[in-house]
Amino acid sequence: MNYNVLFLPHNQTITVPDGETLIRAAMEAGVHINASCGGEGVCGKCRVIIEEGSVEEGITEKLNKDDLKKGYRLACKSVIRSDITVRVPVESEVDASALKMKPTARCTARIVQPDFESLKDKGLFTPPVEKKYLELPKPSATDNLPDTTRLVSFLKINHDEHRLVVSLPVIRMLPEILREKDFKITATLARPVQAGRKSYIIRIEPGDTTDRNYAIAMDIGTTTIYGQLIDLKTGEVLSEAADFNGQISYGEDVISRIVFAEKGDGMAKLHEVVVSTMNKIIEKILRRAKVKKDEASTITLSGNTTMTQLFLQVNPKYIRRSPYVPAATIYPPLHARSLGLELGDHTEALVYPQISSYVGGDIVAGVMGSGMYRAEALTLFMDIGTNAEIVIGNKDWLACAACSAGPAFEGGGISFGMRAARGAIEDFSIHPGTLEPMNITIGNVLAKGICGSGLIIMVAKMFETGVIDNQGKFNRNLGTNRIRETEDIWEYVVAWEEETQIGRDIVLTEVDIENFIRAKAAIYSGCQTLLAEVGLEIGMIERIFLAGGFGSYVDLEKAMTIGLLPEMDTEKISFIGNSSLLGARMSAMTNRIRQDVGDVMRKMTNFELSETPSYMDNYVASLFLPHTDIDLFPKVKARLKNCDMKQ
């Protein structure tokens, strides 16, 4: 059920779902309502008048009886249950000018879910492990073929299976298992990457167990590890779980993990804890779906280069040393058990290949999961997390790079930056007249800090309202106590200490903004550089895939305003979620992925941006909001011009 909300005097209408809070509807509509406390109702600043219809709640001690009679409610506490008309009180002359500004509604990327059903339609639902039920002829005096020969010949004759290898563990169990149910067995076959190569018979069970064939897909993130259990008969995800990577206690980012790995038995310790986290997740998803560990025939794994090497006990030492060389790209199929995973003796572990020290298996998995390598359209794939990796290309060519963006988008290097957790300011508006903020936090609680997506909006709004200039410097002459100089650094007070959970003023400083601009510049100029190296320009990008948790919250228009994303129709920007996990899942479901990944690896050109001559120029030119060359952002240019004219 949706309702229409009309904001006056702006005369701005927005349609919101039943149960939305009024303050979020206002933010969505681009209507500024003063609000500092993040939506918890304690600052009492977000007073609005309900002129038509009614809202649920919205009543607090901050409103007296007189207020209530007049229809005043607190926007942050009001729940929309019908069509309503809301008047936002205009409390000063200056405020009136705000009404002239054309609001831009918050627009996040369309969420794209891959269509796994179509795999089946296309006959591509061919997992790398397959079960076959077989009723073998029983041996007799005149037919006493060895057990393996009986099995292999039967598969050859009746199932057109050739080039089969029977592993020693299977040979060991074969004599008893064949005779357990009268030579009726289920064989598990591990498929080769390339058709025509050897298939391995990795397991034999008595009777028909073809109903129970499962795979696990796992994304080994630096921060979080995600696992999914997949039914290989239907392709369904039966259960999923996530947990913090146990390695976090030994360092937040990959570099600190590598440093730790170099000390004493540090590498063994990091291996142990990551495997322990993985086993916890495995145990959980198996238990939830009532699947036994030896019913999982395969586990597909993706992770960045450092996570992959630590998991596989390959020393990551040289990843952080110039010239930044990883140990390997491609890992052969491995035994899950030999890696410490508590799965069947036969369970195969397939590990996504790495491209370079800072473009790892998670990105390759993302490219595979997104399908960009099969597309005609020139696509930009972006995974912004602790680091930012970009891939540009299509079915004909691919180029990738790791951008030294740093962790600004995860709140790193920002005075009050924080991860997107409860209490993080995730949405923000600034009143162009009063310069008062409108803060909305995750969980509608008192603010603790600012998360990455909030930061983008904050910088964009400050830039649009002229609070900061295109170099990120504050306008020193705006006459508000929110902009101040502390210890030689200029800053904007986002929330006063009494409106926070931390008992200190939450501020955004010029140094924060500088760090933030450097981060976005690294990414944007990275894209420009990759394109320039193949003779193309950034305007030619036809669509963007955003991966990683961050991508789903980014206000696309604001990301363009600050020059993080190239300007384009927001319809062409999709959020594909945890594409590393998606890629892992894809490769558990269709062996085609493993065939294609070889091509992708060959097609992919990795650029070390620091070694690419044009990069530095592009980077320096990007150290502006949105860019030195404003013509790269025509819509932003037009909007800014419009604002200037109106002010």
Place this chain on the structure above:
Amino acid sequence: MNYNVLFLPHNQTITVPDGETLIRAAMEAGVHINASCGGEGVCGKCRVIIEEGSVEEGITEKLNKDDLKKGYRLACKSVIRSDITVRVPVESEVDASALKMKPTARCTARIVQPDFESLKDKGLFTPPVEKKYLELPKPSATDNLPDTTRLVSFLKINHDEHRLVVSLPVIRMLPEILREKDFKITATLARPVQAGRKSYIIRIEPGDTTDRNYAIAMDIGTTTIYGQLIDLKTGEVLSEAADFNGQISYGEDVISRIVFAEKGDGMAKLHEVVVSTMNKIIEKILRRAKVKKDEASTITLSGNTTMTQLFLQVNPKYIRRSPYVPAATIYPPLHARSLGLELGDHTEALVYPQISSYVGGDIVAGVMGSGMYRAEALTLFMDIGTNAEIVIGNKDWLACAACSAGPAFEGGGISFGMRAARGAIEDFSIHPGTLEPMNITIGNVLAKGICGSGLIIMVAKMFETGVIDNQGKFNRNLGTNRIRETEDIWEYVVAWEEETQIGRDIVLTEVDIENFIRAKAAIYSGCQTLLAEVGLEIGMIERIFLAGGFGSYVDLEKAMTIGLLPEMDTEKISFIGNSSLLGARMSAMTNRIRQDVGDVMRKMTNFELSETPSYMDNYVASLFLPHTDIDLFPKVKARLKNCDMKQ
């Protein structure tokens, strides 16, 4: 230095090497000299007169001064150091008739040693593991390929190596080892069976170690395990060692081992002890050649089906149960370490495939080692040990069978049968007149029993002299106390108790002879059956390869006389020694063997003789000396006729 020995009154001359004893020279020449004590000099019966020239020693207390003056010496103690003329005293009228018999000189098979040098000439000296010294370019800011990619690309470009797989253990060691000697390394490559398939990089060492690349070849016999260390640079065998299979304590033959394996942790125990024997041999041959265990890149193994399964911890239970099904034919390449062998982490174990429960990897290795699968000539390959296996064929077809010969040729099932060890009667003659024996034992000591090769000679001589008839029954009317009936069983006293080490008369009974005839019949009729199944006859066999320790001692003429071997020119019979070990060594030296073995396995037809209708008729017809159909043995027929006429 060779000398001529003329025996009188036989007028028989023989040429023998310097240092030969006179009694062995006589035996070789077919000249009977009474001798019961085996050659130790205690019976004093082998008195001869040296008429010309002189011998060393030959003087004992059995001869008085008068005897010595007349030139008497004991033949068993006389060492030939020059040309001599020897008179054998004729002590009775009857003896004279013996002189009319045409003696047949002892003739053992020509020993064939494979010509490994020719492998090199033919470009076939291509071991399954190869070392390559590589000087890789060092990484730089503009060339920061992953370590594996650097290695693989270099091999591709500079050594035309394609389809390389780098194993996880190698990936783990690669970063440090590459940087230890400035990116100068030696890579060990494990070759695929078929050209064009994947090669595995299994080891990386710093610097140039191509000089040190070794293989171990091992024959896992039921009784004895043999190992050889091979230098893969030259093909030379650097050291070898043998030891009794530790499993002997748990049963003499494969059946008793299987029975033991079925009880409690019997299989684990048998695995443990065989691996322990193997490790002892490995340690010994490595130490002798001053080679480190991780310098052995590969170990090639051959053994019969039961030995192979016990070593690989594959339950042999069904090998001894009808319809006698082994677990597997082909085993994939394995890691030596995972099998319990104390070799390098990377050392590959290549195990010869099995054909059936009783035609195992030792026979396949023999076929490969003998080269019969590449020959034009129709060849019979025979390995007579605890069991007897035969292979017949050539480059176009191959058929094999296990013959239920039992252990008669190893002394089993014979009252005084024993293995070919010190004290075993290995050569024998019977005086056609006196019916006195001439026993020669291994080590020239008092007799303890009769070994297989001695038994063949004994039965043949008794048959030729009419002591037994063609059914193996004693002629009851020969008037000698050596032939007697004890507890309803007729027997011949080979040595009186005082002439033995065991303090009992050593006899050969009719039951022994019956068992012996059954054993030889099983083998001969097996050959006939295989040939008949492909429409051929036994007379078409062009050559015979005898394998196993037994084969080198067999008196070929006698083996034909009793009908064990088909009659043919003895020049066409070769002894190829431990062909199982030979095959293992071959496959360590040329990968071509592994390619060929696949073809051989496909070409080979295994016959279960008990299930082959024609077998029983052939078998029954063979239960005679030499055969019901004497025309199959024309030379024996002629010789017998000759004897009859003379007597």
